[in-house]
Amino acid sequence: MARMNALKGIALQIGATFVFTIMAAMVRIVSERIPTGEVVFARSFFALFPLLALLALRNEIGAAVRTAHPLGHVLRGLIGVLAMSLSFTALAFLPLADATAIGFTAPLITVALAAVMLGERVQFYRWAAVAVGLAGVVVMLWPHIGGGFETRESAIGATCALIGAFCTAGAMVQVRRLTATESTAAIVFYFQSLAAVAGLATAAWGWVLPNWGDAALLIAIGLFGGVGQILLTESYRFAPASVVAPFNYSAMVWSLxxxxxxFGEIPPLLVVAGALIVIGAGLFVILRERQLGVKREQDAAAGPPGGPAT
Structure with missing residues (x-):
């Protein structure tokens, strides 16, 4: 068990968001010429190399392939691949910052889905944050689908980004189910493997032979994705989620x-304003959960009312 080190955990989280944003920028570049399914395959297949290297270093290969619920991994893989495909499609049509900002809605949607699908008790403040966050989504989407001054491609990209956020939330709910019996190594390994197989299956619909530059980018997309996953996972080894999770929003800075x-992109003010609303709602949920967690620990340490029995 790694010792707690908040600064190291925060640094790893920021590093993960930076690496993932670079990966997204590369996806945006190649998406003009390479089919989405081919990009999904590259992202997943080449990500396996750094992930397997880390698992081998920790002697966790056995834990990665051991599973009690293979069908659960298949369901998580299908939802995750759909989320990845939609987010990559959104990157082909939207500015990098816009696609990133809309993706920030996934954690708030997860709150709602967890209440419905997992029966989690969601307090009023979390529902209020979800409502505020969804209002921020409307603000972000308005320049693309409501204002009438953007292109059809922009509307397609915004729609794909939003549906992709819902799918990402669904995948996170399934991950919560899997964590009851499955190791983190198994969840990550099976998702990357299943996503690679799903991406490879799209070859039947026509792939293109990339030039040397695009081939290098496809490999880099996968490697950066794998390294980003490692950094993200490691960040939670050194600090609690409530400490490092807020720094995931640094992705907005990197994407801008x-x-x-x-790309010379400057997002509309409405997109930035909506993103700030969504980020604020997400931070409120995280910080409020942290406060409640501290209170629960203090209550547990104090013991039952009236003090210890004598």
Whole structure:
């Protein structure tokens, strides 16, 4: 068990978001020429190499292939592949920052789905945060589908990004179910493997032979995805989720910077405003959960009312 080190956990989380944003930028570049299914295959297959290297280093290969619920992994894989495909499609039609911002809705949607599908008790403040976050989504989407001054491609991208966020939330709910019996190594390994197989199956609908530059980008997409997954997982080894999770929103900073530098993109003010609303709602849920967690620990340490029995 790794010792708690909040600064290291935060640094790893920020590093993970940076790596994932670079990966998303590369997906945006190749998506102009490479089919989505081919990109999904590259993202998943080449990600296996750094992941398997880490598992081998920790002698966790056995834990990665051991499973009590193979069908649960299949369901998680199908939902996850759909989420990945939709998010990659969104990147082909939307500016990098816009696609990233809409993706921030996934954690809030997870709250609602967990209440419905897992029977989790969701307090009023969390439902209020979800409602506020969804209002932020409307603000973000307005320039793309409501204002009437964007292209058809922009509307398609925004729709794919939002549906992809719902699928990501669904995948997270399934991950919560799997964690009851499955190791983290198994959940990550089976998802990457199933996603690679699903991506490979799309070859029947026509892949293209990439040039050397695109081939290098496809390999890099997978490697960056694998490294990002490792950094993300490691961040939770060194600090509680309530500490490191807020720094996932640093992805908005990276996407704004990379979008401007690589593509000359400047998102509309409404998109930025909506993103800030969604981020604020997400941070409220995280910080409130942390406060409640501390209170529960204090109550447990204090013992039952009236003090210990004598």
């Amino acid at each position: 910077l990379l979008g401007f530098v690589l």
